[in-house]
Amino acid sequence: MKWLRSRRAGADVHPLVQTHQALLTALDKAPAVLLIVDEAGEVAYRNQAADRLLQETAATYGFEALVMLSDKLKADLRRATSFPLSTISELPFNGEVVYGSATYDRIPGGYILTWSDATVRVRTDKAVRELSQELAAAGAALTQAGQEMVSTAGASAGQAETVSHSSAELTESIQEISRGVSSAASSTTTAADTARDATHRMEQLQESSRQIGSITKLITEIAEQTKLLALNATIESARAGEMGKGFAVVASEVKDLAARTAVATAQITEMIDGIQAESVQAAEGISGIVGLIDAVAEQQTLIAAAVEEQSATSVEMSRGMAAVADSGQSAARTAETVLAAAAKLQDQATRLNEIANAVNA
Secondary structure (H helix, E strand, O other), X not given: OHHHOOOOOOOOOOHHHHHOHHHHHHHOOOOOOXXXXXXXXXXXXXXXHHHHHHHHHHHHHOHHHHHXXXXXXHHHHHHOXXXXXXXXXXXXXXXXXXXXXXXXXXXXXXXXXXXXXXXXXXXXXXXXXXXXXXHHHXXXXXXXXXXXXXXHHHHHHHHHHHHHHHHHHHHHHHHHHHHXXXXXXXXXXXXXXXXXXXXXXXXXXXXXXXXXXXXXXXXXXXHHHHHHHHHHHHHHHHHHHHHHHHHHHHHHHHHHHHHHHHHHHHXXXXXXXXXXXXXXXXXXXXXXXXXXXXXXXXXXXXXXXXXXXXXXXXXXXXXXXXXXXXXXXXXXXXXXXXXXXXXXHHXXXXXXXXXXXXXXX
């Protein structure tokens, strides 16, 4: 293999090497891998570091790796349009990808180049770039999440504050309703008392009507007796002849008066009967009204109790929404902290990417 053949001394030494013998003496013990190639890309010289690298490469990956490396260097030189030229090549050796870093420069009659295994550096750079991208993506996602948290927390806090105000207004309305229900209950109680008093008065009216009926009955009996007495007086005056005429006139008038009294008494009795019947119906109606008023009063009492309970619940709800509003504001502050952390994370990702670019430069 030509790449492993010594080219430092003897008749087989390449003319290019003989021309730069003084330079080679200085390069031979340099720690970097250095090679001199002719115009065709054939190796004219390699220093001790290059010898060690090529032997290690052949031992690790086989001689095919050296052929691949030689072909890659020649291809770089053919494509080169200006010098110095730096390249990083991807070399698949036995299923494993190796990255080589080469720098070429022109010298009279050929080229001098340095080569190094950049696999670790390239993989590290790739890992750093991927990590930087992941950090940037995570920072962007965190920023978006933080913005959404701020927006949501702000909206929640606003809604909670609105609900809290609404709850306070609802509480005030409920208290007003409670006062109205209490007032209505009081009025209902007064109405019930008034209705009961009216019932009592109707009962008294019925009793008075019965008493008047008894008196009217007595007057009717007296009128009947008076009528009989007037009839008897008329008969007796007729027997008395001329002397009883005056008495007959008086008896006739008494009889007429008794008749009119009987008629008036009958009318009064009829009216009293009507009053008594209407009084009974009114008393029954008032009793029904009293029952309804009592039922309404009971319902109003239940409503008042329910309103009071609802008022207490509304107060608790208002307190709870106030707590939610406070929590929303706290969440907004937390979200702002997250946004700050996300911004810092993105700054670090950018800085890491800059470092990776600087290392790769």
